[in-house]
Amino acid sequence: MKLGVERLLADPELRRPLEGKRVALVAHPASVTRDLTHSLDALAAAGLRLTAAFGPQHGLRGDKQDNMVESPDFIDPVHEIPVFSLYGEVRRPTGQSMSTFDVVLIDLQDLGCRIYTFITTLLYMLEAAAEHGKAVWVLDRPNPAGRPVEGLMLQPGWESFVGAGPIPMRHGLTLGELGRWFVDHFKLDVDYRVIEMEGYRPDEGPGFGWPADRVWVNPSPNAPNLNMARCYAGTVMLEGTTLSEGRGTTRPLELFGAPDIEARAVIKVMRDLAPQWLDGCALRDISFEPTFHKHVHQLCSGVHIHAEGDAYDHAAFKPWRLQSLAFKAIRKLFPGYEIWRDFPYEYAFGKLPIDVINGSQLLREWVDDPAAQPGDLDAITIPDEQAWEEERRPFLLY
Numbered sequence: 174m175k176l177g178v179e180r181l182l183a184d185p186e187l188r189r190p191l192e193g194k195r196v197a198l199v200a201h202p203a204s205v206t207r208d209l210t211h212s213l214d215a216l217a218a219a220g221l222r223l224t225a226a227f228g229p230q231h232g233l234r235g236d237k238q239d240n241m242v243e244s245p246d247f248i249d250p251v252h253e254i255p256v257f258s259l260y261g262e263v264r265r266p267t268g269q270s271m272s273t274f275d276v277v278l279i280d281l282q283d284l285g286c287r288i289y290t291f292i293t294t295l296l297y298m299l300e301a302a303a304e305h306g307k308a309v310w311v312l313d314r315p316n317p318a319g320r321p322v323e324g325l326m327l328q329p330g331w332e333s334f335v336g337a338g339p340i341p342m343r344h345g346l347t348l349g350e351l352g353r354w355f356v357d358h359f360k361l362d363v364d365y366r367v368i369e370m371e372g373y374r375p376d377e378g379p380g381f382g383w384p385a386d387r388v389w390v391n392p393s394p395n396a397p398n399l400n401m402a403r404c405y406a407g408t409v410m411l412e413g414t415t416l417s418e419g420r421g422t423t424r425p426l427e428l429f430g431a432p433d434i435e436a437r438a439v440i441k442v443m444r445d446l447a448p449q450w451l452d453g454c455a456l457r458d459i460s461f462e463p464t465f466h467k468h469v470h471q472l473c474s475g476v477h478i479h480a481e482g483d484a485y486d487h488a489a490f491k492p493w494r495l496q497s498l499a500f501k502a503i504r505k506l507f508p509g510y511e512i513w514r515d516f517p518y519e520y521a522f523g524k525l526p527i528d529v530i531n532g533s534q535l536l537r538e539w540v541d542d543p544a545a546q547p548g549d550l551d552a553i554t555i556p557d558e559q560a561w562e563e564e565r566r567p568f569l570l571y
Contacts (some may be wrong), residue, residue, distance in 0.1 A: 430475020
């Protein structure tokens with residue numbers, strides 16, 4: 174399989190439209206070729222006239238550990254070009270930064286989840302390019318979560334930096350495909366092109382969204398492996414809760430827990446309530462002690478989600494429902510437990526983070542309603558999932 178950037182580097186005809194053009198690159202630490210050369214270095218070596226670069230959340234170098242930790246602009250010490258932060262003083266590229274290039278190449282490894290902010294950065298760059306008459310090329314990469322769709326659609330009025338538009342939590346598209354949907358949905362008059370992958374087969378095992386022979390490089394500091402990428406559409410909701418999502422451990426966003434819950438009891442209630450939502454993975458009760466972040470230096474009882482090994486079934490695994498079910502089990506076991514955090518998550522003021530993450534209050538209300546059953550959540554979610562399956566179909570490239 175060849176990535177978009179690898180095809181661009183290998184084919185002079187693909188690069189020909191860039192001759193004489195000022196080229197910018199949006200990238201992060203996982204923007205590497207098969208031999209682990211960073212795209213910035215590889216594209217410069219191929220003779221492109223690189224005049225600027227942009228770093229998304231966590232920075233071009235991936236040095237910012239947590240959410241809402243901003244990155245500064247700087248001058249790249251090797252290529253001596255400006256690197257503009259799209260998670261610092263601004264989230265949208267400014268007129269000043271847009272004046273530094275003619276074509277911007279976007280080479281970002283995504284995780285296939287609405288809340289992962291690189292897709293919002295793509296939208297903001299497309300909107301700015303439409304305004305300033307610039308071209309946008311996405312150098313496409315695999316979606317490690319694959320094609321499955323899951324979760325509620327973001328509702329009108331809930332747009333945010335973690336909610337670029339009416340998309341379900343797990344969208345099942347590559348970044349290049351999602352860009353095509355953005356251009357169509359938001360009616361953007363922009364010169365947009367996808368440099369497609371070659372030999373990408375997202376419906377085939379064992380890797381599905383991720384080819385087995387590809388080295389994993391963290392696209393953000395707490396995205397350490399393929400298991401995390403598969404779990405993320407569910408475990409990301411933990412950021413809106415008092416439960417640890419494993420930050421401060423070596424397996425962030427693959428597990429959850431707290432000092433004052435009993436993991437085995439939680440798993441039992443989950444199995445009693447909706448065993449079908451636990452298909453395709455293995456749950457293991459664990460103990461862990463975060464070295465930073467929530468419950469730092471406290472022994473937590475928790476659950477590790479293994480979407481890997483013999484237990485993994487790509488079509489059956491439902492991370493969003495699994496994590497929702499865990500909240501429901503905790504609410505059932507500990508009715509007064511303070512699950513939901515209250516702070517301005519990703520600069521969305523006046524709304525609970527769990528609602529910002531889900532794009533509405535519907536999930537939280539289901540968890541908090543003692544009478545609500547798993548079938549009630551399915552009843553409002555399945556129509557959204559089916560609608561998205563149809564809506565995304567024209568934009569699939571693979």
